[in-house]
Amino acid sequence: MAGNRGVVYQGPGRVEVADIAYPEFVLRDGPGVNPANVGRQLPHAAILKVVATNICGSDQHMVRGRTTAPQGLVLGHEITGEVVETGPGVEFVGVGDLVSVPFNISCGRCVNCKARRTEICLNVNPDRPGSAYGYVDMGGWVGGQAKYALVPYADWNLLKFPDRDRALEKILDLTMLSDIFPTGYHGCVTAGVGVGSSVYVAGAGPVGLAAAASALLLGAAVVIVGDMNEARLAQARGFGCETINVAEGDPGDQIEQILGVPVVDCAVDAVGFEAHGSGKDAGKEAPASVLNTAMEVTRAGGSIGIPGLYVTGDPGAADEAAKVGSLSIRFGLGWSRSHAFFTGQCPVMKYHRELMAAILADRVRIADAVNAVAIPLEEAPQGYRSFDEGAASKYVLDPNGYLGAAAS
Known part of the structure; x- marks a missing residue:
């Protein structure tokens, strides 16, 4: 089994990159995990090798100490990855697929999901409607600022890029689709x-x-x-x-x-x-x-x-x-x-497929607009500091070297 590293909140103003557990097809207890979610079986999930994961202003609110986020929370809800393993309940997503992960975690089964209101799914967060990776009061799903991440309800949640080579050419743009x-x-x-x-x-x-x-x-x-x-x-x-x-x-x-x-x-x-x-x-x-x-x-x-x-x-x-x-x-x-x-979170799935098409057709250059800057995962603490100091950049973490390979 591969090792895993992730960006961990250590209290107001402090994050560090540390060894974390490799994903499993069950939600284990940990910082921020709602007790009702502990032990939840995830045969419908996929494990991703993270291609890109971004530092978000919403993460920064937690790191500044402006929420009730617990120490030890693995951060990150903007995830793009390659599928490396799937649970027995996954049918349409396969190993090797490059995918975008909506930051909203949704089941695809509840009344809100069926109404395209995936930002307020009723089945994934016992605390309140709606859920996200690595975020306070969002059910305790492990964050994606890591080398490997798990996505529940993979057939429903994952947006597959239609062509791997073309996707890697535009990966800095496509990683913005997660949020x-x-x-x-x-x-x-x-x-x-x-x-x-x-x-x-x-x-x-x-x-x-x-x-x-x-x-x-x-x-x-x-x-x-x-x-x-x-x-x-x-x-x-x-x-x-x-x-x-x-x-x-x-x-x-x-x-x-x-x-x-x-x-x-x-x-x-x-x-x-x-x-x-x-x-x-x-x-x-x-x-x-x-x-x-x-x-x-x-x-x-x-x-x-x-x-x-x-x-x-x-x-x-x-x-x-x-x-x-x-x-x-x-x-x-x-x-x-x-x-x-x-008001409220964006229902990412309502828009991401069409916005992906706009990127692939060169209708928009969103990475240029937000000044996307790729940095290694281990430099995440410096990225957080620079972002907090007002840098005019969107920091994109490169946990597994995909971005460097795509640029070369």
């Missing part, structure tokens, strides 16, 4: 982005940049990205977006300088609960700031997509209300403007 590309796209779809739209995307991190690229793919006329990080704003300008630095003044005023009016057709919140204020309040944490700004700059009748993460437990929040996810949202403003709000 941030569909998530950014979902934010735009739910916001109502279409041909000729004007769109405000709050946040120029990887999800915000993926949302901006998605808005252009959907035909938006103008995409305005707001952030305080000039390097990330430059990344957005590099593929055709307008940008505003929200630390330099009111976002509505800056939008008016671009469009001639202080409102857009729709907005996407790609920031989430660790938001900061704008203008004179730019240095202060204000978890409702982005949501309130989105309402202020979205025209009456417009929609706001919210792929940015909001949580029910934030021990590091600035006030007691925010520690349980209670935010001072100007709901009356949204109501008065008849805004529509769309």
